[in-house]
Amino acid sequence: MHLIAAVAAAGAIVAGIGARRRVGVARALVAPRRRHRQAPTTTQQWAELLSTVAAEVRTGSSPIAAHAHAMQQAPWCRHTNHPGDDERVVLQALHATRTLGGPVAATLDAAAALLRERLAIRAEATAHSAQARLSARVLTIVPLVFCAWNLATSASFRAAWLAPVGRVCAALGVACNALGWWWMRRIITKATQ
Secondary structure, three states, X not given: OHHHHHHHHHHHHHHHHHXXXXXXXXXXXXXXXXXXXXXXXXXXXXXXXXXXXXXXXXXXXXHHHHHXXXXXXXXXXXXXXXXXXXXXXXXXHHHHXXXXXXXXXXHHHHHHHHHHHHHHHHHHHHHHOHHHHHHHHHHHHHHHHHHHHHHHXXXXXXXXXXXXXXXXXXXXXXXXXXXXXXXXXXXXXXXXX
């Protein structure tokens, strides 16, 4: 009797899982496709765009036509409503060449060189901050691992942990650990920008 009930319960579970899958497949077929969010344009991509515009200008194109053609060749470079520092350099260089004239290709090449120099400085800052990032990870993970190890192996530690004072100390320790992690992350992020 119990065996029949167990088999019936297992059959009901399997049937329910199959029904959910069919509903999920139907939803996937009917639901409209979501647009994938495009990754922001990198500094290297902006520099390449400026170099492409400069090359087009050298062949005799106007700055406006060269910019339009370069944007067609690099659809991942999109101008935004709230440009970042790198995009501002691109916009300023393009604006200066259109309004002031002068050696257009040289101006665009200088802007591209500036962006590449910024990229090199950021890479160097990231390399120099590697030790600080590792220290932040170690100082965050070691106390948590130590606590987990003691909880698993020591009955007296578990008893102290479950006491009201132990809970308060644990909460304060986790809060201090999270605050330290946030602070180190903030310092490292400012150094690498």
